[in-house]
Amino acid sequence: MANISYVQRTVDTAAQRRLEEAGIGRLVARLLAARGVNDAAEVDEDLGQMLKPTDLKGAVEAGELLAQAIVAGKRITVVADYDCDGASACAVMLRGLAMLGAETGTVSFIVPDRQRDGYGLTPVIVDRAIEQHQPDVLVTVDNGIASFAGVQHAVDKGLQIVVTDHHLPAVLDNEVRLPNATVLVNPSQPGCRFASKALCGAGVAFYVMLMTRAALRATGRFDAQTQPRMDALLDLVALATVADVVRLDANNRRLVAQGVARMRAGRCHPGIRALFEVSGRKLRAATSTDLGFGLGPRINAAGRLADMTIGIGCLLEDDPQKALALASQLHQINQERRSKEAEMSEQADATVAELRELGHDAALVVHDESFHEGVVGIVAGRIKEREHKPTFVFARAHSGELKGSGRSIPGFHLRDALDLVSKRHPDLIVKFGGHAMAAGCTLRGDGLEPFREALGAVAREWLTAEMLERKVFTDGELPNGDYNVRAVQEINARVWGQGFEAPLFVDEVRVAEQRVVGEKHMKLTLEVQGQRREGIWFRRAEPVPERAQLAYRVAVDEWNGKQRVQMVVEDMVAELAAVASTPSRTRSQRHSTPPGPRFWHNQPQTATSDF
Numbered sequence: 001m002a003n004i005s006y007v008q009r010t011v012d013t014a015a016q017r018r019l020e021e022a023g024i025g026r027l028v029a030r031l032l033a034a035r036g037v038n039d040a041a042e043v044d045e046d047l048g049q050m051l052k053p054t055d056l057k058g059a060v061e062a063g064e065l066l067a068q069a070i071v072a073g074k075r076i077t078v079v080a081d082y083d084c085d086g087a088s089a090c091a092v093m094l095r096g097l098a099m100l101g102a103e104t105g106t107v108s109f110i111v112p113d114r115q116r117d118g119y120g121l122t123p124v125i126v127d128r129a130i131e132q133h134q135p136d137v138l139v140t141v142d143n144g145i146a147s148f149a150g151v152q153h154a155v156d157k158g159l160q161i162v163v164t165d166h167h168l169p170a171v172l173d174n175e176v177r178l179p180n181a182t183v184l185v186n187p188s189q190p191g192c193r194f195a196s197k198a199l200c201g202a203g204v205a206f207y208v209m210l211m212t213r214a215a216l217r218a219t220g221r222f223d224a225q226t227q228p229r230m231d232a233l234l235d236l237v238a239l240a241t242v243a244d245v246v247r248l249d250a251n252n253r254r255l256v257a258q259g260v261a262r263m264r265a266g267r268c269h270p271g272i273r274a275l276f277e278v279s280g281r282k283l284r285a286a287t288s289t290d291l292g293f294g295l296g297p298r299i300n301a302a303g304r305l306a307d308m309t310i311g312i313g314c315l316l317e318d319d320p321q322k323a324l325a326l327a328s329q330l331h332q333i334n335q336e337r338r339s340k341e342a343e344m345s346e347q348a349d350a351t352v353a354e355l356r357e358l359g360h361d362a363a364l365v366v367h368d369e370s371f372h373e374g375v376v377g378i379v380a381g382r383i384k385e386r387e388h389k390p391t392f393v394f395a396r397a398h399s400g401e402l403k404g405s406g407r408s409i410p411g412f413h414l415r416d417a418l419d420l421v422s423k424r425h426p427d428l429i430v431k432f433g434g435h436a437m438a439a440g441c442t443l444r445g446d447g448l449e450p451f452r453e454a455l456g457a458v459a460r461e462w463l464t465a466e467m468l469e470r471k472v473f474t475d476g477e478l479p480n481g482d483y484n485v486r487a488v489q490e491i492n493a494r495v496w497g498q499g500f501e502a503p504l505f506v507d508e509v510r511v512a513e514q515r516v517v518g519e520k521h522m523k524l525t526l527e528v529q530g531q532r533r534e535g536i537w538f539r540r541a542e543p544v545p546e547r548a549q550l551a552y553r554v555a556v557d558e559w560n561g562k563q564r565v566q567m568v569v570e571d572m573v574a575e576l577a578a579v580a581s582t583p584s585r586t587r588s589q590r591h592s593t594p595p596g597p598r599f600w601h602n603q604p605q606t607a608t609s610d611f
Contacts, residue, residue: 002388002470006506006573008552009034009473027482028490031475031503042250043494045257047231049250051213053207056199057192058185062162063211065183069137069160070212071103071219077135079121080111080312081142081201082303084296087111088240089141089202090163091315092233092268096209099228100216108133111308115373115398119143119433119440121150130157139164144179145186146170146433151179155467164204164245168415168435172359198247198499202240203255204501206233234259235268236315242288243296253392256495256608260286271314274327276297288497295571298327301334304374340372344379347371348393352383363390363459365452371395377405377438388412388470390459392441394448401430402443410457411467414439421454428454473570474551478505480531485563488554506551506573508531516541526550526567535567 011030015038019029022040037043040289042576053059060555069076076097097107110129112118117125130137137160141182141397144151144163148170156163163181168188176190185208187194199207217227238259241252248256262268263276263286272295276283302311310333314326351366364383371379376393384391384407394404408414418432418441428450431567432441443451496502512532513525522544524535535552537544550569557566 001386003468004388004470004472004571006472006474008476008506012036012038015039024488025490026185027487028494031491032084032494032573034475035500043253045254045261045495047254047258050254051195051251055192055211056185056187056194056204056207056211057189058183059207059211060215060460062164062183062185062208062319065137065160066097066107066139066160066208066212066213067100067219068188068289070097070100070216071221073103073106074136075106075108075134076102076137076139077129077133078107078109079125079129079138079140079143080109080308081119082111082308083112083142083300084243084303084311085201085240086142086234087299087303087308087311087315088243089200090312091271092202092205092209092236092240093139093141093164094406095269096205096212096230096233096318097234099230100209100212103517108135109312110302111312113307114303118403118442120287121147121154123150123153123164126150126154126157126159130159135159137162141205142166142330145184145189146179148177148179151181155182157181157514162173162208164201164208166199166201166204170433171419194250196249198235198252200241200244200246200252202244203252204238206230206237206255209233231262232256232267235262235272237286238263239272239291239295239299242497243299245292245498248495248497249499253500256288256291260288260291268301269315269318270310270320270323271317271327274314274320275330276323277324278327285492287492288329288495289502292497297337298330298334301337302330304378305337305340305372306333323350325519337375337378341375341382342609344368344371344375348379348383352387360452360456361387361389362456362463363452365392365404365448365455367394367396367404367448369396371396373403374423376403377532380405380407383407388468390417390455390456390463392451394443394582396445397442400445402445402448404441404443406434406439406441407436408439409467409470411464412462417455417458417462418500422459425450425454427518444485472551473501474504474506476505477507477529478554480529483528483531483533483554483565485556485565488556488565491554492556502553504551504553504570504596508549508576510545514544522569524567524569528567533567534564535569537569540569545575546578549573549576 011034016029016033027485047074078090078093080086112125121140138154139162141164145165145167160182162183164185187197188197238256241256264284275295281290281294299311302308317323347368348366355361373395376395380393386405388409390408390412392404392406394402397403406414411434415434418439422429428447430442434440507528510527512527515523517523522537522540526533526535551571551573552569555566555568556563
């Protein structure tokens with residue numbers, strides 16, 4: 001298990017004061033100031049504050065090319081990726097082109113199969129697109145930056161090709177290598193002055209649609225009053241931004257905030273509404289957590305275990321009943337994904353224990369012949385979170401090769417590590433790509449042990465004791481005066497996520513009562529700062545010590561039309577020495593009780609949590 005240190009964020013009191021003077025409540029101002037926000041303009045969610053699309057290198061040229069294609073009635077085929085960002089980006093592009101006047105039947109899409117085709121635009125995908133759709137223009141979304149052979153094949157076939165992507169470009173002999181596309185749009189490409197390098201694939205597609213509209217407006221096709229409102233696509237952009245776990249910088253927070261606002265107002269696409277329904281979440285109270293843990297996994301499940309055309313179809317469907325049917329299908333696929341993940345995680349945990357005993361745990365490389373290729377990334381993420389070490393999980397592909405997905409920790413650049421392994425062992429890795437924190441690679445069929453040794457060697461060279469200690473940043477105590485429904489609603493009104501983490505509080509508590517609910521969750525009654533609070537600790541069935549320091553988030557629990565605040569416990573920071581006391585009477589206590597927490601097991605009350 002990882003060594004964890006809890007670090008309380010430092011609050012810039014001057015920044016907090018400025019935020020309060022701008023009209024932001026005291027608690028939220030404190031939380032924002034602790035995350036480096038210095039001025040209210042940084043959290044201004046107005047679209048007028050959005051970064052300019054003209055700063056995104058290639059967006060102007062891409063808009064002009066697509067505008068000309070629309071006017072000329074050319075056939076455009078979008079090449080998507082098989083994750084939630086790729087599906088959402090595809091929907092943004094297809095819906096955007098239709099809004100801008102592309103004729104019915106001239107716009108289509110194709111998405112690779114994860115297991116059969118692999119990632120990105122390949123020559124095979126180009127040929128399949130030509131066979132099925134006879135395009136004049138190919139547009140990649142959320143892929144293409146490293147598809148050298150596929151792009152060149154499309155060019156050789158006489159197609160115009162627009163690559164829209166956000167992944168890091170390949171580096172060969174210390175030089176950035178780019179595909180030979182007609183137009184390339186990517187904030188991470190050299191020479192791009194777009195300030196947000198964290199834009200997701202759907203965000204790039206949205207910006208390209210803005211420039212396509214601008215190009216059409218310049219032709220007189222419509223004016224500022226008659227042009228279509230492209231902000232109608234922001235619910236899709238918000239979903240992708242959160243689900244792809246990109247950093248929520250100021251620009252991404254605006255995009256997400258605008259998309260979530262549309263959801264709460266009921267002005268979202270039928271597929272989004274249907275996904276809220278099947279995941280049991282409330283559209284009118286939508287948060288980024290709903291997108292990341294409710295909607296995103298259901299879209300992703302299609303690409304992992306089935307066919308992403310189901311996910312894209314759900315996001316493109318305008319008929320509410322048909323959208324609901326597709327969302328229900330995605331829900332069932334996700335249930336299957338969760339079952340497979342549980343099985344794989346159990347086997348992976350056993351392997352990790354063996355690796356630890358053998359001393360092969362500088363970086364964790366896990367494989368079993370029963371593993372499913374579509375779920376390895378999730379399992380790698382789970383192990384990395386628990387062990388706080390760079391982790392790769394591999395599955396056997398139909399070709400006999402090993403396909404793996406990796407997750408890393410701060411300070412250990414996973415893609416650079418793969419690059420170094422590839423240089424040291426040229427015949428080991430068939431292909432690789434990714435980011436600092438997440439990457440994928442394909443090994444030759446017998447390459448598991450050599451890769452484990454090679455990655456472990458890099459990890460031993462690069463990792464330090466400080467890097468191997470997981471730091472969890474907290475917001476300190478939550479005063480009783482801020483423990484109310486209004487304060488939680490103010491917190492939920494903000495956008496939180498990757499790089500702008502949701503508030504995590506730490507308080508000393510005394511457990512007055514506890515009982516297991518839903519067979520695996522602990523329901524708690526706690527005394528905090530002299531006040532009674534209700535709490536829930538998901539996926540914990542063992543008793544909590546009488547006195548402890550707990551890390552928790554706050555949520556509004558609604559029951560029988562009444563709202564109350566609930567502590568959602570994340571972890572125990574420390575167990576504290578017990579102090580003899582007599583707990584207050586509660587509705588469950590008919591007689592006086594001895595010191596310490598009361599404990600019930602398997603009461604009929606239930607608790608649910610969707611991960």
